Amino acid sequence: MIALLNQKLVILFMTSCLVLSGIPAALCMSSAPVVYVAGDGSGDFNCDGKDDHIQINQALKFVAENSAYTTVHLKGPFTYVIDETLLIGSNTILEGDSSAKIKLVSNANWAVWKPMIKERSTGNSGITIRGFTIDGNREGNTNVVSGKGYYNLIHLSSCQNINVYNMYLTNNHGDGLKTDKCTSVKLYNNKIYLLGHDGLYASSCSNVEAYNNIITCRTNSGLRLYNTNKASFHDNVITSEGSGGAGIEIQKYNTPSMDDIEVYNNVIYKTALAGIWIFGSGSYSASTANVHIHHNQIYDTGTKTSNSIIGGILSNGFGGLIENNVIDGTYGAGVVQKTVYSPAPSGSGFVLTVRNNIITNSRSSSAGGSGYAVNNELKGTHSFALQNNCFYGNAGGEYKNVQASSSDIKADPQYADRNRHDYHLKSKAGRWNGNGWVTDSTSSSCIDTGSSSSDYSAEPQDNGGRINIGAFGNTKYASKSGTPIVDNNQAPVINSIPDVTVEAGKSLTFTVSASDADGDSLAYSASGTPSGATFDSKSGFFSWTPAAGQEGTYSVTFEVSDGKLKDSATAAISVVKQENSSPAAEEVYDNRLREASPNTVYQGSSFIDVGGMNSFRYRDVMRFDLSEYETSGEVGNAILSLYWYYPSGTLRPEDTVIEVYRPAASWNPDYVSWSKKDKGVAWNNAGGDWYDKNGVLQGSTPYATITLKASE
Structure with missing residues (x-):
């Protein structure tokens, strides 16, 4: 009877534990601050590859309701298939192993604007998404049209402090990250590949930054702003595969200011439409629309030559400064102001200052233009101010409807290797090749010929006291000026050191000295010193008291260095047995x-x-x-x-x-x-x-x- 009772107790205990493990309670959770979701049964919440949104949302809800927890971690390798939106709350990190993937179910049939991930409630703050893959399963949802708001991967509204990084965003019908009325948005270190709309679409936001992303467009742009201010896009690589839109798209409508926009250090190439497309419509003052575009490399953009939205940089309705870019081999024009999508805004005074750029090899297209370096199709309301640019090999010539500048150069810029898109400038004095400084047999005419008002302090010596034209002007990789720097440093000369003999038990001291014609500071070293000997590297002072048993001859090499060149001398030190004294x-x-x-x-x-x-x-x-x-x-x-x-x-x-x-x-x-x-x-x-x-x-x-x- 006692044994049977014990058996029943054991069974009841096991059953209770099974029941408890099925509910999201702190009793069986991993220790704070992380809870784990897994597909192999090892998580706090466990999925089976079907309706996995249930367990992931349970985990996100648990973190939202328990302040000691901050993070939901998706274990990999596993593909989590979801059929409902994931809801992320304030101060929450949704992260995963690089082998973890969230994938939309096939035939989802969701309503338009329903995303895979969104905020738990309006006003959420401190949202971080990092480290895993989101797959929109485009091939499994062919009943919707791309670019119409279906199945955005992440869509956040009225949120603050958003960070999305180290992600692989791919294969959907909508945006990678769409933000509406959000502040402090960062998208960085991501790979974004073949989405159905924009990689980033920030609408009516502020303080937006996207950097170090590698983006391949399929339907629309890589990075996009709409009525968004205080934004910067930098250090991204953007291209298209087969189709797509512009590399970067900046759009303004009516009164919201867009006067603090910076685009720099990007490499944009072979996009279907323009490398950078900037446009506005409606009614607003020119002072509310301003961009600064600098140090970008834009080449071979506008491959969809039958479309008019092509070129290197295409603009209307904006003023600003375009400087120190390389624009090479683009279709239609290098830089152009024209209306191509919506009517240009009313009013005038839209001035683009274009300086220190190299625009080369622009190509003509049936819809985009004849291949001018700089083209103004809006000359009644828009204008250019040109300063110290270099133009070469443009199919249509340098200017159309633009006042030429006497400071512009019309010459081969002498790229290091155009075929490999190495746009550093050849230089007899030194050019950066990606690994170190090399010299060329010729020097580019773009070295030291930029605007005299431009800063050049970041360029290496010898920088000629003036900025270089092109994408590397005023950077640490700017090609050097003048003639090669000859190092006239002379090697130090070590004074002769005589061979010496010392008795065991007696002290031997001497000072190694040297001279240097340049007056450089010298350092001494010694090799082969016997045990017990000391040598001062600053003074050259050698000291040794050999012990009994150390008799013999020692060859000691002394070296002097001025930091670049050296000299050395070798002395023989003979140790003999101690003998009686000699006469005084x-x-x-x-x-x-x-x-x-x-x-x-x-x-x-x-x-x-x-x-x-x-x-x-x-x-x-x-x-x-x-x-x-x-x-x-x-x-x-x-x-x-x-x-x-x-x-x-x-x-x-x-x-x-x-x-x-x-x-x-x-x-x-x-x-x-x-x-x-x-x-x-x-x-x-x-x-x-x-x-x-x-x-x-x-x-x-x-x-x-x-x-x-x-x-x-």
Whole structure:
């Protein structure tokens, strides 16, 4: 009876746990802040590849209702098939493994404007979507028309602080990311491939930024603004495959201001329509529509030549500054102002300043134009101001309905490699090739010929004091000016180092020195140094006391470098066994050093000068010459006898203290003076170079002091 009761208890417990695991409650969740959705049963919410929106929405709802949680993570590899919109709330991250995919069910039959992901409620803030794939299943939903609002991948309205990044957005009938009346929107580091409308469509938004995206258009544009201000599109690569629209589309209608728009550092190529299309309609002041387009590379755009919306940059209803772009091989025109879609706005004063651009090889088309570099088809209300551009090889010529500028150049810009779309400028002084600086046999006429009012400070030296024309002007990759810089640096010369012999147990010290004609700062190094030896890389001071058992000959190589060039010398250091002492040495050299006579040699005097008098200093250098003795000899004792002379009848005002230091360099007693240590060789420090007891160069701790009392 007891066993049966226990069995029932076990069964009841297991059943209860199964029931609990099926509801979204914190009891069985992963620890905050992440909950997991999986297709293999390992998640907090588990899917089976059908109606997976149920579990994903449960996870999103759980995060929205539990403040300790912030993130829903989709595990991969798995394809989550959804048949309803996913709802994301404030301060929520929807992320996934790169092998995780959300895919629209086939034959969805959703109403127009129903997206795959949208906000949980109006006004949501802090929405992040990152790291996985969203597939709109275009081939499984062929009953709708692309570009009509069906099945946008992400559509957010009246939200703030939106970040969508590291995503793969693909294969639908609508937009990748559509935002209406949102603020602070960022789209970056995404791959966007063959969508049914725009990659990004920001409508009536502010503070929008899209960058580092790789976009291949199929139906409409890569990036688009409508009545949106404070926006920047930069560092994107945009193209079309087969069909599509413009690379970037900027559209204004009526009064909302669009006067803070920047488009820069993009590569836009082979789009079906214009590389950049800017247009407005309705009624508004020209001051409310302004763009700044700079440092873009636009080539081979407008491939759908039967369409009039083609060219490099096409504009109406906007003013602004177009500078430092390369526009090459585009159909219709390089830069054109004309009406192609909706009537141009009423009013006038729409002026585009075009400066420092290179526009080359524009091609004609039946609908787009004859291939002019710059074309104005709206000359009654729109105009160009041209400054310092380069035009070359344009099928229709340089200008149509445009006042020519005397500062424009009409010459081959000398691209590094047009066939490979390398638009750096050839230069004898240096051109960036993607990996380093190379030189050419010719220099482009676009170097140093940009507008004198343009900033050039970001260009590398030698930059000629003026901006280059083209997409790399005023960047760190601008081609260099002038002639190649010749490095006249001379190598340092290391002074000879004699071979030396030292007894085991005795100290060996010497200083390695060098000269440099350029006066460069020098650094020393040594290789092959024996165990226990030290070498100072700054001063060149070598010190070693070999131990018993280290007898033998050591080959030590010393090297000096000025940071670019080097010199070296090798010395043989022989260590011999310690032997008895040899006779004492009596030969001593001393020289006086007088600051008042800095170039006078005082040699072999019977007295020395030390100290200071009348604002001048006096020093003495002294050495013992042991060269006449056997190299195996040992100096067991050295006595220096100094006799102090002071004129009789003269009072000594104070004690005299003589300080003894170790020399840091050898000198020649025949030439040594306050200024020089040898013929034509100066001390590093006038008055002599020394080490103090602590090994500090020119230090102030003497090895010994001799005090002569004033009272004696």
